[in-house]
Amino acid sequence: MNNNQKNGQSRRGYTSNFTLVCLLLIAVLTVINIKIFSGIIAKNPEVDIVYNRAEDPAVKEEAKKQAALQKELETSFIELSVSVDDTKAGNLVLVNNSNAYSFEASPKIVPKSPLVPFSGRQSDNYTVSYPAREMMTQEAIDAFNALADDFYAQTGHRDLFMLDSNRSYEDQERVYESKGSDIATLPGHSEHHTGLAFDMQIYQNGAVLAFDGEGDYSWIHQNCHKYGYILRYPHDKTEVTEISYEPWHFRYVGKEHAYYMYTNNLCLEEYIGLLKKYTLDSERLIFTTDEGVQYMIYSQPVGADTDKIYLPKNHSYNISGDNDGNVIVSAILSGN
Ligand SMILES: [Zn+2]
Numbered sequence: 001m002n003n004n005q006k007n008g009q010s011r012r013g014y015t016s017n018f019t020l021v022c023l024l025l026i027a028v029l030t031v032i033n034i035k036i037f038s039g040i041i042a043k044n045p046e047v048d049i050v051y052n053r054a055e056d057p058a059v060k061e062e063a064k065k066q067a068a069l070q071k072e073l074e075t076s077f078i079e080l081s082v083s084v085d086d087t088k089a090g091n092l093v094l095v096n097n098s099n100a101y102s103f104e105a106s107p108k109i110v111p112k113s114p115l116v117p118f119s120g121r122q123s124d125n126y127t128v129s130y131p132a133r134e135m136m137t138q139e140a141i142d143a144f145n146a147l148a149d150d151f152y153a154q155t156g157h158r159d160l161f162m163l164d165s166n167r168s169y170e171d172q173e174r175v176y177e178s179k180g181s182d183i184a185t186l187p188g189h190s191e192h193h194t195g196l197a198f199d200m201q202i203y204q205n206g207a208v209l210a211f212d213g214e215g216d217y218s219w220i221h222q223n224c225h226k227y228g229y230i231l232r233y234p235h236d237k238t239e240v241t242e243i244s245y246e247p248w249h250f251r252y253v254g255k256e257h258a259y260y261m262y263t264n265n266l267c268l269e270e271y272i273g274l275l276k277k278y279t280l281d282s283e284r285l286i287f288t289t290d291e292g293v294q295y296m297i298y299s300q301p302v303g304a305d306t307d308k309i310y311l312p313k314n315h316s317y318n319i320s321g322d323n324d325g326n327v328i329v330s331a332i333l334s335g336n
Contacts, residue, residue, distance in 0.1 A: 034110035048243025058189040069281055077280075086110045086309075086327050087302050091228075091254040093194060094272045097185065097242050099323050101193040103169065104294045110311070111255075113137040115166055119240050121145075125152040127203050136165045136195045138229075140252040144198075147220070147227040147279065161203035167192035171216040185243075191232065197251040213247035221247070225262035226253040237267040254318055256295045256330045260287060272322045275299045280310055286333070293335040299326040 053059055073079070088105035089112040095101045105112065115135035118128040123145040128134050136144075144162075152158045167175065172187040184190075191197040200211040200220075211220045213231075221231055229252050235245040251262070253268070261271050278285040278298050285297040300309045302325065309327050311317060317331040 002158075013295045035132040073280070073310055076313055078313055079308050079310055080109055081307050082109050082302055082309050082327060083107065083307065084302055085265070087321035087325055088323050090328075091196060091252060091318070092257060092268075092272070092328055093196075093270055093323035095189060095191045095194055095323060097189055097271065100188040100191040101190070102323070103193065107321065109311075111322050113139060116141070119160075123149050125149050125158040126160035126162060128165075129161065132200075134165045134263055136189075136198065138251070140196055143227045143229065143252060143274065147224060147229065150223070151219060152179075156218060157216060158246075159203050160211075160220075161208060162198050163201065164192055165198040166195045169193070191249075191251060196253070197232065197249065199246075200248045200250060211248040220250075224250060225258035226255070228258050230258050230261055230268065232268065234267060236265075237270070240267055240269045254330070256289070256297070256318070259289045260297075272324055275322065275328055276301075276326065288335070291335075294333040295330050296333050297328065299328050301326050 069297040083103040086101070086107040086109050088102040089107045090110045093099075093101070097111050102235040114137070116138055117133065117135050118131040118141060121138070121141050122128055122131060126144075126148040148158075148160055151160070154281040167190060172184070172190045172193065175190075176184045176187055178184075191292055202209040202211055202217070211217065222235075224231065229250045231245045231247070232249050233241050238244055251268070257271065260266070261268070266274065275285065275297065276299055277283070280298050280300065284293065288294045296312075296315075299322065300306075302309065309329070311319065311329060315331040315333060320328050322328055
């Protein structure tokens with residue numbers, strides 16, 4: 001054995017020792033790494049939440065709520081398909097500077113009531129400017145008949161004079177051209193297109209007088225909501241309606257909506273805005289009128305993604321578009 005062979009053997013010995021040390025080191029580092037990373041995983045809150053999500057009380061509660069809602073929808077409501085045109089018809093349509101009236105809308109579910117003339121339909125206790133030409137929906141005419149009859153019974157006045165109950169697009173063009181943008185709304189943006197609004201005057205001894213809602217006539221401002229009408233442009237809402245005070249302009253919306261607007265001092269813009277918060281899966285608007293009728297009102301957005309609405313199975317209801325992307329349902333819960 002020469003020196004070279006000896007050196008060769010001892011180098012091999014060193015090499016195998018070195019390999020052993022390296023392997024040991026790798027094993028130790030692997031164990032340490034596992035400890036470090038598992039520590040990080042345990043401390044990472046996101047991983048914790050993923051792991052514990054099903055146990056989270058808030059998540060559990062939400063899942064329970066969704067399941068209850070789903071069950072309620074299946075047992076107490078029917079699902080119907082609608083179109084965007086369903087948002088554009090009905091007693092609650094909002095027509096103003098921002099929301100044009102849709103003459104051509106053809107809704108699937110919401111009734112688009114035809115306009116009918118006052119001739120042969122009006123009570124004896126008021127006058128209509130041109131009964132054969134002035135038109136509203138039958139429901140709005142019936143409501144006004146009841147109002148005028150009660151007004152006569154209460155005050156002895158039968159001198160109410162109704163005009164401008166419906167204007168065509170061309171009528172409004174003429175009004176706009178003659179009165180200007182300060183007074184008249186743009187054609188297509190007038191409430192008078194809807195057949196749900198009219199202007200009031202007083203007809204006395206062959207003369208037509210302005211209706212200011214003062215004196216005996218204040219009865220109409222204070223009571224029209226009981227018949228489903230609202231004073232559409234109140235003096236304290238001019239910034240919202242963008243229309244100056246019009247004591248003579250009335251709008252039919254239906255009893256339940258008129259009641260809520262009157263008792264909560266809301267104009268139509270404010271009420272439509274408020275209803276957007278009340279949906280089937282959040283909170284519904286529930287209230288009881290002075291006459292003891294309890295209503296539940298909710299709004300359902302209709303658009304490109306959602307074309308289904310839910311209607312109550314076991315209660316009678318009214319349904320209307322808001323002309324602002326939603327269908328509003330008002331169900332009578334009790335007391336009718
Ligand atoms: Zn008017």
